[in-house]
Amino acid sequence: MIEIQNLTKKFGQITAVDNLNFTVEKGEILGFLGPNGAGKTTTMNIITGYLSSTEGTVKVCGHDIVEEPLEAKRHLGYLPEHPPLYTDMTVREFLYFVSELKKVNRRQARGQIRDIMELVGITHVSNRLVNNLSKGYKQRVGLAQALIGSPDVLILDEPTVGLDPIQIIEIRKLIKALGGEHTIILSTHILPEVSFICKRVVIINKGRIAAIDTPENLSQNLRNFTKFTIKIEGPDSEVAKLLKSVDGVQYVELAGYQDNVGSYVIESSKDVDVRRPVFHQLSKHSYPILELRSYDMSLEDIFLQITTEEKEVV
Amino acid sequence: MLAILKRELKAYFYSPMAYILIGVFILLASASFRFVIYTGIVDFSSFFLNLRVALFVILPILTMRILAEDRKTGTEKLLLTSPVSLTGLILGKYLAAFFVYLIMVVTTFVYQVIVVAYSGHVSAQTVGAYVGLILFGASVIAIGVLASSLTESQVIAGVVSFVSVMLMWAIGSAGTYVGGIAGKALKWISIIARFDNFTRGIFDVSTVVYYLSFIFIMLFITVRVYERRRWTKG
Numbered sequence: 001m002i003e004i005q006n007l008t009k010k011f012g013q014i015t016a017v018d019n020l021n022f023t024v025e026k027g028e029i030l031g032f033l034g035p036n037g038a039g040k041t042t043t044m045n046i047i048t049g050y051l052s053s054t055e056g057t058v059k060v061c062g063h064d065i066v067e068e069p070l071e072a073k074r075h076l077g078y079l080p081e082h083p084p085l086y087t088d089m090t091v092r093e094f095l096y097f098v099s100e101l102k103k104v105n106r107r108q109a110r111g112q113i114r115d116i117m118e119l120v121g122i123t124h125v126s127n128r129l130v131n132n133l134s135k136g137y138k139q140r141v142g143l144a145q146a147l148i149g150s151p152d153v154l155i156l157d158e159p160t161v162g163l164d165p166i167q168i169i170e171i172r173k174l175i176k177a178l179g180g181e182h183t184i185i186l187s188t189h190i191l192p193e194v195s196f197i198c199k200r201v202v203i204i205n206k207g208r209i210a211a212i213d214t215p216e217n218l219s220q221n222l223r224n225f226t227k228f229t230i231k232i233e234g235p236d237s238e239v240a241k242l243l244k245s246v247d248g249v250q251y252v253e254l255a256g257y258q259d260n261v262g263s264y265v266i267e268s269s270k271d272v273d274v275r276r277p278v279f280h281q282l283s284k285h286s287y288p289i290l291e292l293r294s295y296d297m298s299l300e301d302i303f304l305q306i307t308t309e310e311k312e313v314v
Numbered sequence: 315m316l317a318i319l320k321r322e323l324k325a326y327f328y329s330p331m332a333y334i335l336i337g338v339f340i341l342l343a344s345a346s347f348r349f350v351i352y353t354g355i356v357d358f359s360s361f362f363l364n365l366r367v368a369l370f371v372i373l374p375i376l377t378m379r380i381l382a383e384d385r386k387t388g389t390e391k392l393l394l395t396s397p398v399s400l401t402g403l404i405l406g407k408y409l410a411a412f413f414v415y416l417i418m419v420v421t422t423f424v425y426q427v428i429v430v431a432y433s434g435h436v437s438a439q440t441v442g443a444y445v446g447l448i449l450f451g452a453s454v455i456a457i458g459v460l461a462s463s464l465t466e467s468q469v470i471a472g473v474v475s476f477v478s479v480m481l482m483w484a485i486g487s488a489g490t491y492v493g494g495i496a497g498k499a500l501k502w503i504s505i506i507a508r509f510d511n512f513t514r515g516i517f518d519v520s521t522v523v524y525y526l527s528f529i530f531i532m533l534f535i536t537v538r539v540y541e542r543r544r545w546t547k548g
């Protein structure tokens with residue numbers, strides 16, 4: 001459905017997108033994950049024909065976006081980072097304009113606009129000026145605009161930005177439901193969003209693909225160890241030795257020591273739970289555990305890891 | 315193209331812009347007409363020449379937002395990723411401004427009705443002058459559309475097209491002073507000097523062709539500007 005080959009985009013000296021290669025199958029929802037400035041928006045602008053690539057090709061439904069732009073664009077719906085809205089029109093007028101722009105059959109337009117407004121929940125504001133809508137509603141009108149003409153391919157650049165938590169959940173469900181019928185590429189910074197919606201994830205960093213996989217595999221591969229901080233009363237060298245002797249513990253580090261209480265960082269392989277053996281070992285020697293906390297892997301940790309251990313993950 | 319034309323026409327009349335510009339035009343036109351009547355000049359060319367000066371200011375203001383605004387607000391992303399050709403997009407935008415201008419021109423027919431009622435016939439000179447007026451305005455609008463494609467600032471776009479038109483005027487006037495072949499060449503370039511011929515009742519097909527080519531070239535360059543921008547913009 002979408003084929004991207006050797007895609008490179010340079011802005012002067014800056015290489016925003018560096019030799020991207022991936023394809024998206026019909027009905028698939030692909031997550032596009034990356035930190036700020038990774039090149040997500042630039043890639044999406046190229047896919048939709050807004051920007052030209054420096055090198056490489058993009059095909060949408062078999063049509064090259066440069067060689068057959070009108071054919072390719074007929075199959076595309078795009079929600080850019082900032083929703084492109086004419087604020088001097090009402091929601092309904094605007095959507096009618098978009099359906100004319102996308103050459104939707106006049107007779108179909110009416111019903112289609114009604115359905116889409118219902119779907120994204122903007123029916124009750126349909127006669128309001130776009131200018132007077134809240135940010136979240138503008139975002140929804142932006143999504144509605146992308147859905148007009150029921151394009152085969154949807155390109156959504158951070159579609160849940162600016163929505164409240166309840167709307168975020170609604171819109172995520174909506175996007176998930178749109179998959180199957182539509183082929184979707186969705187960019188985001190938010191990891192749970194990706195794991196909820198997408199079947200496959202492309203992580204890009206500094207314009208390059210750092211990983212392509214399913215969300216499950218990614219988080220499993222990434223968490224090849226578990227990390228804890230633990231506070232224990234007792235002499236540090238003794239305690240550290242005891243901790244290291246526990247089966248499954250791979251790494252122990254003393255993070256601080258005061259008044260006979262040490263805090264340690266422990267790492268173990270991801271498939272072993274070392275908390276119980278650690279307790280038994282320490283209680284045998286009567287060193288009380290004062291605190292035990294597990295480290296959750298944040299998105300930053302993952303990015304950090306992916307960008308430093310690129311090859312291992314791929 | 316039709317979708318864009320319709321939307322732009324609506325946009326002109328949603329905002330006070332079109333009303334104000336048409337209003338100002340009518341005001342200046344009636345002042346000019348009054349002047350012509352009072353001085354009892356039978357020759358109507360000064361009426362058209364005055365209108366022309368009014369258009370120097372009005373048309374750049376009319377066209378300055380036409381592409382720059384979309385660039386500023388990001389709506390160009392919608393337009394440029396829709397199945398509409400660049401030519402269709404720019405032609406739609408151009409025609410919208412042109413139609414608003416036609417409305418202005420049509421309002422002045424009122425004065426011609428008065429003149430015809432008085433004199434009893436439509437003079438060929440008047441018809442020629444109207445053709446010239448419309449072509450001249452259409453050319454200034456084409457300059458304005460090009461200027462508006464160059465920047466995301468409406469003000470800069472307006473100033474650029476105003477200065478360009480002024481430059482055309484200066485070139486035309488210089489042509490009159492210089493005289494000879496050089497002078498003729500300068501006058502040939504200037505879209506404004508050409509207009510003077512029409513008001514004098516000289517109806518020249520080559521001038522019509524000249525204006526149409528001028529408009530074509532301006533819009534063609536605008537399309538090229540957009541094609542080039544695809545490589546650089548963010």
Ligand SMILES: Nc1ncnc2c1ncn2[C@@H]1O[C@H](COP(=O)(O)OP(=O)(O)OP(=O)(O)O)[C@@H](O)[C@H]1O
Binds near residue numbers: 011034036040042043
């Ligand atoms: N028109 C431009 N001129 C120069 N550099 C640009 C331009 N547009 C983007 N860039 C650069 O390209 C890189 C990628 O930007 P892009 O907007 O694609 O990132 P992103 O992944 O969408 O980031 P974010 O998460 O912040 O939206 C950045 O370093 C940015 O500064």
Ligand SMILES: [Mg+2]
Binds near residue numbers: 040041042081157
């Ligand atoms: Mg972005």
